[in-house]
Amino acid sequence: MEIRSKEFKERAVFAIHDASLQQALGKARGGFVGKRAQQAAELPEFEALREEAKNRKNAILGHLDHWLERYEAAVTAAGGQVHWARDAAEAREIILGICKRVGARTVTKGKSMVSEEIGLNEALIEHGMEVVETDLGEYIIQLAHEPPSHIIAPAVHKTKDQVSDLFVAAHGGPRKTEVADLVNEARQVLRDKYFRSDVGITGGNYLVAETGSSVIVTNEGNGDLTQTLAKVHIVTSGIERVVPTLDDVTLFLRLLARSATGQETETYTTFSTGPRRAGDPDGPEEYHVVLVDNGRSKMLGGRFREMLRCIRCGACMNHCPVYGSVGGHAYGWVYPGPMGSVLTPLIKGLDNAYDLPNACTLNGRCASVCPVKIPLPDLLRELRHLQHRQELSPAIQRHALTAWRFVATRPKLYRAGEWIAVRLLKALARNGSLRKFPFAEGWTAARDLPAPAGKSFIEQWKSRRGQS
Amino acid sequence: MTQHPGKSPRVGLFATCLMNVFRPGIGFAAAKLLEDAGCSVEVPDAQTCCGQPGYNSGDFDSARALARQVIELFEPFDYVVGPSGSCMATIRHDYPALFEGDPNWSARAQRLAAKSFELMSFLHDELGVTRVDAGTPLKRKATYHDSCSGLRGLGIKGQPRALLASVEGLELVEMQDAEVCCGFGGTFCVKYPEISEKMVDDKVANILASGADTVLGGDLGCLMNIAGRLRRINAPVRVFHTAEVLAGLADEAGIAGRTEGAA
Numbered sequence: 001m002e003i004r005s006k007e008f009k010e011r012a013v014f015a016i017h018d019a020s021l022q023q024a025l026g027k028a029r030g031g032f033v034g035k036r037a038q039q040a041a042e043l044p045e046f047e048a049l050r051e052e053a054k055n056r057k058n059a060i061l062g063h064l065d066h067w068l069e070r071y072e073a074a075v076t077a078a079g080g081q082v083h084w085a086r087d088a089a090e091a092r093e094i095i096l097g098i099c100k101r102v103g104a105r106t107v108t109k110g111k112s113m114v115s116e117e118i119g120l121n122e123a124l125i126e127h128g129m130e131v132v133e134t135d136l137g138e139y140i141i142q143l144a145h146e147p148p149s150h151i152i153a154p155a156v157h158k159t160k161d162q163v164s165d166l167f168v169a170a171h172g173g174p175r176k177t178e179v180a181d182l183v184n185e186a187r188q189v190l191r192d193k194y195f196r197s198d199v200g201i202t203g204g205n206y207l208v209a210e211t212g213s214s215v216i217v218t219n220e221g222n223g224d225l226t227q228t229l230a231k232v233h234i235v236t237s238g239i240e241r242v243v244p245t246l247d248d249v250t251l252f253l254r255l256l257a258r259s260a261t262g263q264e265t266e267t268y269t270t271f272s273t274g275p276r277r278a279g280d281p282d283g284p285e286e287y288h289v290v291l292v293d294n295g296r297s298k299m300l301g302g303r304f305r306e307m308l309r310c311i312r313c314g315a316c317m318n319h320c321p322v323y324g325s326v327g328g329h330a331y332g333w334v335y336p337g338p339m340g341s342v343l344t345p346l347i348k349g350l351d352n353a354y355d356l357p358n359a360c361t362l363n364g365r366c367a368s369v370c371p372v373k374i375p376l377p378d379l380l381r382e383l384r385h386l387q388h389r390q391e392l393s394p395a396i397q398r399h400a401l402t403a404w405r406f407v408a409t410r411p412k413l414y415r416a417g418e419w420i421a422v423r424l425l426k427a428l429a430r431n432g433s434l435r436k437f438p439f440a441e442g443w444t445a446a447r448d449l450p451a452p453a454g455k456s457f458i459e460q461w462k463s464r465r466g467q468s
Numbered sequence: 469m470t471q472h473p474g475k476s477p478r479v480g481l482f483a484t485c486l487m488n489v490f491r492p493g494i495g496f497a498a499a500k501l502l503e504d505a506g507c508s509v510e511v512p513d514a515q516t517c518c519g520q521p522g523y524n525s526g527d528f529d530s531a532r533a534l535a536r537q538v539i540e541l542f543e544p545f546d547y548v549v550g551p552s553g554s555c556m557a558t559i560r561h562d563y564p565a566l567f568e569g570d571p572n573w574s575a576r577a578q579r580l581a582a583k584s585f586e587l588m589s590f591l592h593d594e595l596g597v598t599r600v601d602a603g604t605p606l607k608r609k610a611t612y613h614d615s616c617s618g619l620r621g622l623g624i625k626g627q628p629r630a631l632l633a634s635v636e637g638l639e640l641v642e643m644q645d646a647e648v649c650c651g652f653g654g655t656f657c658v659k660y661p662e663i664s665e666k667m668v669d670d671k672v673a674n675i676l677a678s679g680a681d682t683v684l685g686g687d688l689g690c691l692m693n694i695a696g697r698l699r700r701i702n703a704p705v706r707v708f709h710t711a712e713v714l715a716g717l718a719d720e721a722g723i724a725g726r727t728e729g730a731a
């Protein structure tokens with residue numbers, strides 16, 4: 001998927017004025033936040049689990065190479081095959097190669113953010129294959145020719161009305177307006193695709209080193225049908241998703257659904273280990289795992305390692321007031337919200353996503369709900385630091401900072417500037433505030449600027465109390 | 469109180485740059501509350517800024533330059549107290565991080581951080597103040613906005629509410645999403661004005677829905693943002709820093725309030 005993060009500002013403004021988007025975002029915001037809070041409150045050890053999950057992830061990342069090799073050996077022993085992809089292009093080539101070898105015509109897909117990250121659908125379609133997204137949200141946005149706007153609720157930006165219209169256009173009428181009817185309609189259409197599928201591609205929430213299993217969680221069961229009914233199952237996953245044992249899986253599972261959708265657990269949690277064995281009633285003939293690096297090993301060796309703890313729950317974006325205002329598409333690439341604002345510049349380049357780390361108030365709500373305690377605001381600030389050092393920030397901002405430092409490290413000069421400022425602002429104020437002020441149009445476009453009292457606090461303190 | 473039985477702790481008042489220019493009354497309110505609680509208050513006049521604008525813009529060198537200045541100036545005091553969760557979180561959390569591994573400054577940054585407090589938490593948690601004398605009873609229905617740095621950085625949530633509960637005549641009502649950012653975010657509000665406006669509008673909608681006639685909070689940046697928006701849309705809600713109400717200094721126009729005629 002082509003990155004459009006450079007257009008963040010324009011797209012954000014557009015989103016704020018998109019009435020249907022705002023309606024959809026408002027609905028989602030209330031649901032996710034409230035349900036997560038309720039789940040967290042009902043589980044006494046929830047906070048302890050977050051701490052444990054953080055520590056467990058750190059321990060795994062400390063020996064990631066080891067666990068990945070153990071995982072590969074276990075997959076191979078179960079009859080599957082692991083493929084290593086350094087970047088998006090390699091990952092696409094590997095998957096295309098498998099699909100072409102088996103003569104795939106129809107490819108079904110469970111929800112996979114890594115497949116979005118590597119731009120898989122476009123590549124498969126370009127080579128003449130029919131690609132069918134089977135997650136309802138993904139299916140909706142595929143019909144709309146749009147990228148996902150949320151990592152677990154890809155069509156969260158769509159209203160029910162818009163979905164009705166898309167279904168009429170794609171399936172022919174009659175137009176359904178009840179959610180249950182819309183879901184049934186999609187189910188009918190998709191059922192046929194599962195049976196015709198040559199290759200089923202899913203993501204992998206966890207890759208278990210001790211068993212060689214990949215684990216997916218869904219609420220629709222679409223992932224199960226995708227991976228068991230196709231002749232070939234391909235798992236696409238980032239290298240950071242490996243965990244040593246099934247015990248580890250249970251730890252992260254306890255946090256994932258609660259943090260993501262505010263459910264105690266997802267409807268379906270499915271483990272798949274290798275291809276169909278002799279005597280198995282179903283399952284694929286071939287089982288492949290494509291492990292994608294795409295910038296992750298570089299993160300592992302640097303100051304952004306903590307980002308690799310991410311379990312892709314989406315809680316950060318659900319709680320982010322900026323995401324809640326502009327939605328996911330404004331961020332311009334695959335991963336939106338706070339986690340995306342860290343990942344996108346790291347994967348696609350600092351200069352390609354300048355605004356993402358900056359369009360944040362550092363309010364910290366994301367970090368306060370992150371199930372693996374990633375210090376997202378600190379990482380965003382660290383990215384700003386890199387942008388500043390590489391002079392990617394606007395020249396005017398760097399000059400302003402230099403001037404500010406020059407004045408603020410010279411208290412007498414600072415006091416003199418303040419002396420002028422309080423008087424100037426007071427003179428320009430009318431009835432307690434300023435409606436306009438040069439250099440502060442960003443502020444006064446939407447708000448008045450309070451008028452100062454006419455003398456600074458320190459000035460008044462000195463005259464009332466004498467020198468300190 | 470943790471130390472100096474019989475001797476009043478010497479507090480250096482951190483005069484935040486916004487307070488110093490836009491709302492000196494908050495500084496006097498803070499001084500009054502500290503003195504009422506038995507502290508001796510001094511205001512070093514060589515202070516400028518905590519350095520947060522540089523830090524949050526990724527200019528860590530400038531932030532360190534300002535931090536060194538603050539450390540040197542405030543080191544002699546028993547405590548550093550400021551009427552802002554944002555600036556005090558910078559001193560408490562960010563200074564030690566900025567000087568991590570620096571043989572000359574790391575220990576000094578940590579020592580200063582350990583004795584630096586946001587006003588409400590200092591009064592309530594350190595000095596054990598539970599009641600204040602706010603003077604003439606207020607007839608106000610107020611709602612409290614939890615500023616993010618104070619709330620998530622310093623755990624300020626119950627302290628201001630507990631102290632406000634002792635103000636005669638003041639009714640405190642909770643608004644929806646009191647803990648959600650108002651859209652100020654320092655330079656964020658001028659870099660991304662449209663997003664900031666959307667966020668402050670959401671905040672204002674919750675304030676109006678609460679039925680409160682007064683908004684209180686502990687950070688002037690957020691309060692200026694909220695008050696400026698309320699004033700722009702002509703909403704009859706007054707905005708004060710918590711310290712102003714607690715010190716009985718909230719009888720004049722609120723922040724960005726009309727100085728002539730009714731609010």
